[in-house]
Structures are given as C-alpha cells and as structure tokens.
Amino acid sequence: MDADVEQVKTRRARDRDRMDKGLVTNPKDLERMQHELVSLERRINSLEDDELEVMERLEEAQKSLESLTAQLATADARLVELATERDKKLAVIDEEAARISRERAPAVDGLPADLLALYDRLREQKGGVGAAALRRRRCEGCSLELTASDLGQIAKAPSDEVLRCEECNRILVRTSESGI
Numbered sequence: 596m597d598a599d600v601e602q603v604k605t606r607r608a609r610d611r612d613r614m615d616k617g618l619v620t621n622p623k624d625l626e627r628m629q630h631e632l633v634s635l636e637r638r639i640n641s642l643e644d645d646e647l648e649v650m651e652r653l654e655e656a657q658k659s660l661e662s663l664t665a666q667l668a669t670a671d672a673r674l675v676e677l678a679t680e681r682d683k684k685l686a687v688i689d690e691e692a693a694r695i696s697r698e699r700a701p702a703v704d705g706l707p708a709d710l711l712a713l714y715d716r717l718r719e720q721k722g723g724v725g726a727a728a729l730r731r732r733r734c735e736g737c738s739l740e741l742t743a744s745d746l747g748q749i750a751k752a753p754s755d756e757v758l759r760c761e762e763c764n765r766i767l768v769r770t771s772e773s774g775i
C-alpha cells in the first residue's frame with residue numbers, strides 16, 4: 596500500500612517537475628499531462644483513504660489482541676489457582692483416606708475373610724455402605740421397617756449369623772436398640 600502511494604507520488608512529482616521546468620511545450624501534451632496530474636491526485640487520495648482504513652482496522656485488531664491477551668492471562672491465573680486448590684483438597688482427602696485405613700485395620704482384624712469380602716463387595720455396590728444397623732425395627736441402610744415375622748426370625752438367629760436386609764441386601768447388624 597505504502598509503495599503504491601509512493602510510486603504514484605513520485606510520478607506526480609516527476610510530471611510537475613517537467614511542467615515547471617517548461618520541458619512540456621506542446622499544448623496537447625501539456626493538457627494531457629494536466630489531466631494525468633488530476634487523475635494521479637485522485638489516485639493518491641483514494642490510496643491514502645485505503646491506507647487510513649487499513650490502519651484503523653489494524654488498530655482495532657491490536658486492541659482486540661490486547662484484550663484477548665489480558666483475558667487469557669486472567670484465565671491462566673485462575674487455572675493455576677484452581678489447580679492449587681484441587682491439589683490441596685486432594686492432599687486432605689489422601690490424608691483422610693490414610694487415617695481411615697489406619698483406623699480400619701484393628702476393626703477388621705480377626706473378622707472371617709468371607710465376611711470381609713462380602714462386606715467389601717456390598718460396600719462397593721451400595722454407595723460406600725456395606726452394613727447397616729438394625730435400630731427400632733428399621734434397617735438404617737434403606738429405612739425399611741421389618742415385619743414382625745422377620746424380626747421374630749432375627750431374634751431366633753444365632754448371634755454370629757450374618758443377617759441381610761431383604762430390601763437393600765446390606766449386612767444387618769443387630770444392636771441393643773434393634774427392637775427385637
């Protein structure tokens with residue numbers, strides 16, 4: 596674009612120079628050159644308008660680029676913040692899991708392997724709760740109230756028999772408040 600304007604301006608200067616120096620003497624040539632000068636002037640104006648428009652667009656694009664760069668920087672900073680928060684929370688969860696695992700060890704110590712396997716399987720299937728207390732005739736895993744006949748059977752069952760809730764299938768643990 597600049598080169599175009601400069602080329603046209605050079606031509607205009609050369610023509611003017613020739614005319615000013617009186618090198619063009621033929622009236623027809625003079626007239627033709629004057630026409631050409633007018634046309635060159637128009638061409639220069641048009642090219643300068645184009646140049647201005649391009650510069651305006653460039654300015655807009657630069658502003659837009661600056662704004663997007665700033666947004667990107669903000670998003671990057673937020674991402675770092677969130678990743679740090681996530682790592683902190685993960686560390687807390689890991690610590691909690693380790694603590695629970697330490698506490699679980701003595702609790703499961705001495706339990707039969709098949710009972711433990713059943714419990715682990717149920718816990719996985721039942722949203723982390725594999726066993727539920729029987730309290731006031733209800734299974735605390737699913738809130739089902741047991742029928743009198745079920746309660747009667749439970750009352751008769753040996754204390755080491757593994758009971759299961761008929762509704763949710765969890766291991767049912769008898770308590771002093773079972774209501775049997």
Ligand SMILES: [Zn+2]
Pocket residue numbers: 727734735736737738739760761762763764765
């Ligand atoms: Zn249940």
